Amino acid sequence: MSDEKIKKVSIVVSRGSLDGIYPGLIMANGARMEGIEANLFFTFFGLYGILKKYMNSIKIATVGNPAMRVPDAKGFPLPTWMGALPGMSAFATSMMSKEMEKLDIPPVGEFIEMISDAGGKIYACKATVDMFHLNMDDFCPQLDKVLTVGEFYEMSGGAGTQIIFT
Amino acid sequence: MPEKNINGATIAVDADGFMTDHSQWNKEVADGLAGEEGITLTDAHWKVLDFIASDFAEKGVVPGMRRMNKVGGIPTKDLYALFPDGPIKKAARIAGFPKPASCV
Numbered sequence: 001m002s003d004e005k006i007k008k009v010s011i012v013v014s015r016g017s018l019d020g021i022y023p024g025l026i027m028a029n030g031a032r033m034e035g036i037e038a039n040l041f042f043t044f045f046g047l048y049g050i051l052k053k054y055m056n057s058i059k060i061a062t063v064g065n066p067a068m069r070v071p072d073a074k075g076f077p078l079p080t081w082m083g084a085l086p087g088m089s090a091f092a093t094s095m096m097s098k099e100m101e102k103l104d105i106p107p108v109g110e111f112i113e114m115i116s117d118a119g120g121k122i123y124a125c126k127a128t129v130d131m132f133h134l135n136m137d138d139f140c141p142q143l144d145k146v147l148t149v150g151e152f153y154e155m156s157g158g159a160g161t162q163i164i165f166t
Numbered sequence: 167m168p169e170k171n172i173n174g175a176t177i178a179v180d181a182d183g184f185m186t187d188h189s190q191w192n193k194e195v196a197d198g199l200a201g202e203e204g205i206t207l208t209d210a211h212w213k214v215l216d217f218i219a220s221d222f223a224e225k226g227v228v229p230g231m232r233r234m235n236k237v238g239g240i241p242t243k244d245l246y247a248l249f250p251d252g253p254i255k256k257a258a259r260i261a262g263f264p265k266p267a268s269c270v
């Protein structure tokens with residue numbers, strides 16, 4: 001273990017698929033569990049992770065994902081055309097959700113609440129908020145603030161801090 | 167395996183300070199370990215420690231945050247207030263159980 005401990009992580013979530021959003025949530029929550037400060041910054045399609053209407057229907061992309069295998073992680077590669085069939089994404093998502101439930105990984109909404117209750121901060125990217133024509137009512141109540149990129153860098157500063165892009 | 171004295175008892179611990187023999191654990195040891203973390207144990211702390219013990223007996227692992235919430239009925243905020251900066255790790259150590267092995 002290195003002598004210089006990480007004190008704060010600022011994690012950027014930029015993608016809106018299930019595998020785009022969860023890694024950031026797991027890392028932020030894991031940071032808080034180790035006594036590390038955590039900031040989550042949602043930008044572009046990652047913003048769907050904190051939009052209350054959509055945050056609990058985040059799905060796995062079954063197209064454009066060459067590592068995707070069926071029926072499980074060691075099965076056959078899923079051909080792109082098959083991944084495009086109606087219901088494939090929903091099916092893959094429900095399979096993975098069951099596995100996550102077994103590991104006590106909460107659904108997105110509950111996870112955001114857990115991180116916020118743990119003292120993690122939830123931020124949204126101003127450029128995306130403007131581009132998507134969103135307002136505060138669209139967000140889950142845990143949203144702390146809409147930030148410009150400059151403000152994001154300001155609050156990500158200091159010794160022992162890291163910015164992580166997912 | 168390092169050993170150390172705590173509140174008059176000798177306990178075996180691993181490199182991270184987690185007890186390796188739960189039979190050496192008792193309430194005085196818990197008070198001593200809590201003191202190392204700067205925590206004075208209250209009834210609210212004991213509710214958490216007791217839940218970890220009963221859940222460990224059932225499942226064989228230290229419960230994660232969500233299980234603490236849903237099964238133990240202990241909210242996330244309370245856990246962070248009682249055991250600041252690393253609630254489950256600290257609570258598991260004070261309760262005399264191994265370092266939690268789950269990511270969530």
